[in-house]
Structure formats: structure tokens, C-alpha cells
Amino acid sequence: MTLSIGDRLPERTFGPISRTDLVKYQGASGDFNPIHHDEEFAKRAGFPTVFSVGMLQAGYVATYLVDALGSENVRRLRVRFEEQVWPGDIISCTAEVKGIVTDPASGERRAELEVIATRQTGGVAIRGTSSFAF
Amino acid sequence: MSDESTAKPEGLPFQMPIELGKVREFARATGGTSPDYLENPSAPIPPTFLRTQVFWTPAGGPNLLKDVKLDLRRILHGEQEYEFFGPPPHVGDELTVTTRLDSVEEKDGKRGGKMLVIVFISDFTDGDGALVARGRQTLIQTGGVPA
Numbered sequence: 001m002t003l004s005i006g007d008r009l010p011e012r013t014f015g016p017i018s019r020t021d022l023v024k025y026q027g028a029s030g031d032f033n034p035i036h037h038d039e040e041f042a043k044r045a046g047f048p049t050v051f052s053v054g055m056l057q058a059g060y061v062a063t064y065l066v067d068a069l070g071s072e073n074v075r076r077l078r079v080r081f082e083e084q085v086w087p088g089d090i091i092s093c094t095a096e097v098k099g100i101v102t103d104p105a106s107g108e109r110r111a112e113l114e115v116i117a118t119r120q121t122g123g124v125a126i127r128g129t130s131s132f133a134f
Numbered sequence: 135m136s137d138e139s140t141a142k143p144e145g146l147p148f149q150m151p152i153e154l155g156k157v158r159e160f161a162r163a164t165g166g167t168s169p170d171y172l173e174n175p176s177a178p179i180p181p182t183f184l185r186t187q188v189f190w191t192p193a194g195g196p197n198l199l200k201d202v203k204l205d206l207r208r209i210l211h212g213e214q215e216y217e218f219f220g221p222p223p224h225v226g227d228e229l230t231v232t233t234r235l236d237s238v239e240e241k242d243g244k245r246g247g248k249m250l251v252i253v254f255i256s257d258f259t260d261g262d263g264a265l266v267a268r269g270r271q272t273l274i275q276t277g278g279v280p281a
Contacts, residue, residue, distance in 0.1 A: 014165045021163075028156075028163035030188035033206065045207035054211040055185055059164025062181035071170040074222055077181045078215035078270075106220070130181075 003111045007097040014060040015090040025056040052085035064093040069132040079128040090120045143198045144234040150190040152227045178222045198235040213272040247277025
């Protein structure tokens with residue numbers, strides 16, 4: 001694979017996110033915070049309804065990156081959660097190579113990427129950085 | 135009542151076997167369709183899979199947050215990082231997980247009030263004791279429930 005600074009991965013969308021997607025992710029991950037599946041709990045906490053688990057959209061970002069750059073090649077993924085994501089939302093992922101480095105410990109060549117997941121409103125759900133060997 | 139000790143509260147180490155069914159379930163739940171995960175019996179883990187460490191955390195271990203009163207309604211996940219010191223772990227690997235409370239800081243919230251920023255670090259070592267992955271989780275307890 002060749003990667004250069006400024007390369008962009010093809011955009012990819014996930015969703016619309018259903019409540020079933022939230023339950024599937026909570027079961028898979030072990031995060032059973034009721035605010036993501038219990039309507040009454042979410043309302044008592046002041047939200048209009050349940051909202052997505054941040055780590056679900058982080059998981060979409062991860063899937064986006066490994067499908068493009070290789071499941072064995074991931075070395076780091078850091079995400080910052082910004083806007084909340086709601087049932088019905090469609091998440092679009094984009095990423096750009098911002099640096100090419102050689103890891104001093106392993107001698108591995110790595111691409112350093114910025115990745116963004118946006119909602120269909122244009123609001124940013126996740127901003128992240130990631131490193132992949134290539 | 136806690137002093138300003140620099141010792142970081144640490145949980146008991148526990149084992150985390152990487153299981154094929156769990157990897158496939160997790161890959162599917164995060165939009166995965168790749169045969170790397172769904173058809174490979176020695177699949178690598180997806181990048182955020184170590185979130186599932188919670189299934190292996192022993193009940194009744196030390197409470198790392200015993201001095202912090204958390205309100206689940208006000209907790210937000212601020213940031214998460216996973217770092218791999220080589221290719222990611224694979225199905226069949228037996229990891230040992232040690233989680234420590236790295237920091238608890240009180241900060242001024244954007245909308246007034248105080249918020250708590252809590253950072254946990256989890257180290258994942260393999261059967262030879264080599265550090266293969268590290269997770270860093272930042273939780274934020276906001277000043278109040280949303281209006």
C-alpha cells in the first residue's frame with residue numbers, strides 16, 4: 001500500500017442508527033448504561049429520548065479505518081466525543097493522512113490520520129486521530 | 135478526606151481471553167462485514183474491542199472511585215484511546231488486564247458549575263508479560279442534568 005500526506009480515504013456512511021443497533025452494541029460491548037436503551041431513564045435525566053453510545057460511533061470509525069487500511073495494521077485510535085448521536089442519525093466518516101512517520105521502537109512506517117464522523121446535520125459527532133502501519 | 139497521595143488506585147489484575155464469538159458479535163455490532171473478522175477463526179480484535187474488558191472484571195474488586203460520588207445521569211464519555219504495541223491481539227490470546235485510576239480533576243464547566251474529569255488507564259499484557267495494548271478512558275461528570 002502507498003499512502004502520502006494529504007491522501008483522503010473514501011467517505012463511508014453508517015446507519016440510520018436504530019434502537020436495535022444501540023441494544024446490539026450494548027450487548028456486544030458490556031456497557032449497559034440505561035440512558036442508551038431505557039426511554040424513561042433517559043427522560044428522567046432530562047433528555048428527549050435515548051441516545052447512542054459514543055463507543056458505537058467510535059466502533060463505526062474503527063470499522064471504516066480497518067476496512068480501508070487493514071485489520072492487522074491498526075496501532076492507535078483516539079476519539080473525542082462531541083455532539084450526541086440520536087436514533088435515526090446517519091454517520092459519515094472521512095479521514096485524511098496528516099503525517100508519515102517511522103516508529104523508533106519497531107522501525108515500522110506508519111500513517112498518522114485525522115478522522116471525523118459527522119451526523120447528517122453536519123454536526124461533528126467524533127473527532128479522532130489514528131495510526132496505521134503500512 | 136483523601137490526601138494528595140501520588141499513588142494511583144489500581145484494580146486487581148484479571149484475565150481476558152479473546153473469544154471468537156465475542157469478536158464476531160462485536161464486529162457485526164460496529165458495522166463490520168470484513169471476512170478478517172467474520173470468517174477468520176484466529177481473527178484480530180477490532181480496534182475498540184477491548185471495551186469488552188468489562189465482561190471479565192471480577193465482581194467485588196477494589197472500587198477505584200470510592201472517594202468519588204458518580205451520578206450515572208451526569209456521566210459523559212469524553213475521550214477514548216486504544217494503543218497497540220504491534221499487531222492487535224487475536225482470538226485465542228489470553229490477556230491480563232490491570233486498570234488504574236490515573237487522575238480525577240475538578241474543572242470549570244462551559245456552562246458554569248464544576249465538572250469532574252476522570253481518567254482510567256488499562257494495560258493489557260500477553261502470556262509472556264509483554265504490554266500489547268493500552269486503553270485510556272476519559273469520563274466527564276457534568277455540573278448538572280441537562281435543562
